[in-house]
Amino acid sequence: MAASPLIPRAPLIxxxxxxxxxxxxxxxxxxxxxxxxxxxxGTDVCALDGARLRGGALRxxxxxLDFDARMQRSRAVxxxxxxxxxxxxxxxxxxxxASRARQSGVPAYAVTxxxxxxxxxxxxxxxxxxxxxxSARALAAAGRELALxx
Numbered sequence: 641m642a643a644s645p646l647i648p649r650a651p652l653i654x655x656x657x658x659x660x661x662x663x664x665x666x667x668x669x670x671x672x673x674x675x676x677x678x679x680x681x682g683t684d685v686c687a688l689d690g691a692r693l694r695g696g697a698l699r700x701x702x703x704x705l706d707f708d709a710r711m712q713r714s715r716a717v718x719x720x721x722x723x724x725x726x727x728x729x730x731x732x733x734x735x736x737x738a739s740r741a742r743q744s745g746v747p748a749y750a751v752t753x754x755x756x757x758x759x760x761x762x763x764x765x766x767x768x769x770x771x772x773x774x775s776a777r778a779l780a781a782a783g784r785e786l787a788l789x790x
Contacts, residue, residue, distance in 0.1 A: 649713060649714055649715040650680075650681075650682035650683050650684045650713075650714060650715065651675065651680065651683055651684070651714055651715050651716045651717070651718055651786075651790055652683075652684045652685075652686060652710055652711055652713075652714035652716070652717050652718065653668045653671050653672060653683055653684070653685050653686065653718045653720060654686045654688060654707075654717060654718070654719050654720065654733075654737050655667040655668035655671070655685070655686070655687055655688060655720035656688045656720060656721050656722060656733065656734070657722060658720070658722045658753050658774065658779075659722060659753075662775075662776065662779075663687075664687035664688055664720075665685075665687045666776065667687075667720045667779060668683075668685040668686075668687055668720065669685075670776045670777075670779035670780045670783065671683075671718060671720060671751060671779050671780070671782060671783040671786070672685060672783065673780045673783060674779065674780035674781060674782060674783020674784040674785075674786070674787065675783040675784070675786060675787050675790075676783075677780070677783070677784050677787070678783065678784040678785075678786070678787020678788060679787055680786075680787045680790055684710055684713075684714060686705055686707060686710065688701075688733050698731075698732075698733055698736055699736075701733075702733075702736065702737075702740075707737075707740075708740065708744075711737075711740060711741060711744060711746055712744060712746070714746060715747075715790060716746060716747045716748065716749060716768075716790055717737060717738075717741045717746055717747070717748045717749070718748075718749050718750075718751060718786060719734055719737055719738060719748060719749065719750045719751070719767075720750075720751045720752070720779070721733075721734040721750065721751075721752050722752065722753050722754065723752065723753065723754040723756070724750060724752045724754065724755050724756065724757050724770065725754070725755075725756035725757060726756070726757065726758075726761050729757075729761075729765075734750075735765070738750075738765040738766065738767060739765070741766070742765070742766040747768050748765070748766060748767055748768060749767065749768050749769045749770075749771070749786055749789075750767045750769070750770045750771070751770075751771045751772075751773050751779060751782045751786075752770065752771075752772060752773075753772065753773065753774035754772075754774075755770050755772050757770065768789070769786070769789060771785055771786070
């Protein structure tokens with residue numbers, strides 16, 4: 641019996657808004673464009689609601705998006721969040737997604753406009769790489785950079 645060809649698993653982009661001019665879908669689209677330019681053929685996009693979901697609402701929103709199953713099928717999670725800092729992470733979608741990825745053994749990467757995490761916090765979240773990008777062009781460049789490590 642012949643072996644079936646390996647089908648590469650697509651990275652999952654979990655994107656929030658980067659201010660009023662870059663909605664979650666635009667953020668994810670720019671990163672996906674960069675990934676394609678870097679040779680990554682497919683992506684799974686999970687645009688997160690612009691509202692700051694917490695607690696039960698966050699868990700319900702991730703469940704409605706079938707996030708855990710999508711994450712398990714992915715080669716990596718790319719978390720796109722406007723700001724990463726210790727103060728805003730607790731209970732946030734970024735923290736929840738990074739924690740779920742870590743617990744599931746799925747590598748997680750982050751793209752952010754403002755990175756204020758120290759190396760200890762980044763290690764606790766088990767983020768493999770944090771790239772700073774604030775514009776659509778910079779987000780696409782971040783996607784190309786991520787394509788090199790995925």
